[in-house]
Amino acid sequence: MLRYTAYQAPKRNWLSCCWNEQSNCQEKCKPMTDILELPEPILCPLCGSAVVYTTNDALYGRQMGDWPYIYLCTNSQCQASVGVHAGTEIPLGTMADSATRQARQLAHSAFDLLWNEGKMSRTEAYAWLSYSLSLPPEQCHIGQMDIATCNRVIALCMMISLRV
DSSP: OOOOOOOOOOOOOBOGGGOSTTOOOTTTOOBOOSSOOOOOOSBOTTTOOBEEEEETHHHHSSOOSSSOEEEEESOTTTOOEEEBOTTSOOBSSOOBOHHHHHHHHHHHHHHHHHHHTTSSOHHHHHHHHHHHTTOOGGGOOGGGOOHHHHHHHHHHHHHHHHHO
16 A cells, blocks of 8 residues: 655755755745646646645655655545645646656666766756657656656767767
C-alpha cells in the first residue's frame, strides 16, 4: 500500500539556495523568473486519480535530495510523480511513471554533458535542442518529454559529443 502524507511546504520565489529557513543568502539570490510555471497537478494525467503534494520518501522509501517534495498520484498501482523546483511548489515538468522518469534522467544526463563540459553554453545547448527536436523553446523541457523524445535527446547528444 502506498503511504503518503500531504505536506504544505513554505512558498518561496527565490533560487534553490534560499529554501532553507536558516539560509541568509537572499541578498545574493535573484527571484526565479526563468522557470516555466506549470500548474500544480490535481488529477493524475495517467490514471485520473487524485494527486497530493508530499515528500519523496512516499515514493522511494526515504527522503532524497535537498528539497524532497513531489506531487504524487494517490493510486498505488500508478505512482506517477513529478518533483518541484526547490523552494517552491512549481512542478519541474509533467507527471510521469517510473519508466518515463528514468528516461528523463538519462536524457538530462546526456544533455547536461554538452554544456557542463564546455561544448556549448547552456543557452546554446537549449537553443540547439529546441531546433533539433523542432520544438518551440518554451516547449523544450526534458521534464515534459515522453520516453520516445527522451531517447531522441540521448541520441542527438551522443552525436554532438562524438563530433565536437
